[in-house]
Amino acid sequence: MATKFSKCMMLCCVRKSPVAREDMANDAYEDAIAELTKLLSEKSDLEGIAAAKIKQITADLEAAGSRDIDPVERMKTGFIQFKTEKYEKNPDLYGALAKGQSPKFLVFACSDSRVCPSHILNFQPGEAFMVRNIANMVPPYDQKKYSGAGAAIEYAVLHLKVENIVVIGHSCCGGIKGLMSIPDNGTTASDFIEEWVKICSSAKSKVKKECNDLSFEEQCKNCEKEAVNVSLGNLLTYPFVRENVVKNTLALKGAHYDFVNGKFELWDLDFNILPSVSVGAPDA
16 A cells, blocks of 8 residues: 555646646736736836835736646655755665654644744754644543544653753633633534643633733633643643653643744743652551
8 A cells, every 4th residue: 555655645636737737827827927017117206116026916916826836746846855955865764764763852842834833943854742622621530532632742751851841821722712712602513623721721710800901812812821830730641641740750831822923932831849748548
């Protein structure tokens, strides 16, 4: 099966672009030329008009280009660039990774396409074990309901021996907006999303109580960070996480990436955790 898939991918990668695609590109080019020709014929206030029209033409061309993406070609060229610019230039790194991994970080981040942790924090391959989901939430320990998240945490902490778990929230989070929009009666309109984000319902309740005078947008901004704190608390419901935190071999950190303003915040929480104490039965 793997061999057949590889052959299929190779055939797809070498196929020529459809004629229709070339026609679309030519039409866009001709339209651009026509607009620029019209622009040059205008005489009054040429500088201001030129700036506005060129900006519009550029936007139109970019929109046309985004509709014309060949997904197979995009992945093919992306891999070729990665292989030539990174893989082949770092043989020691990728040679070591071929033998195993020993990341120092377990990162929980949102699935949002704008917030890739490797780009934001410049993580190199092998540095961070990643879990990405809607609204970067960590569910509480539950072997049946949240076994996927639990398996990732268990593997990272017990087998990879990560030293840091970082939960990264972000600006304009749709998952947090969805959480804040759930009616008080708890009714939902989706199959999975709202049930998932309810993991951080306590963050919503706290924000609603403490920030009731703020706009909905501002409440969402506050909830983006408060939900991170709830997730950090949920991490402590995993016995192996709690044990390593108590032993100071594992640190939990919260973070927030604001891609609107290009800011990144990082913080610790003082959980005041004490080692577990076993108390035997009193003597008879």
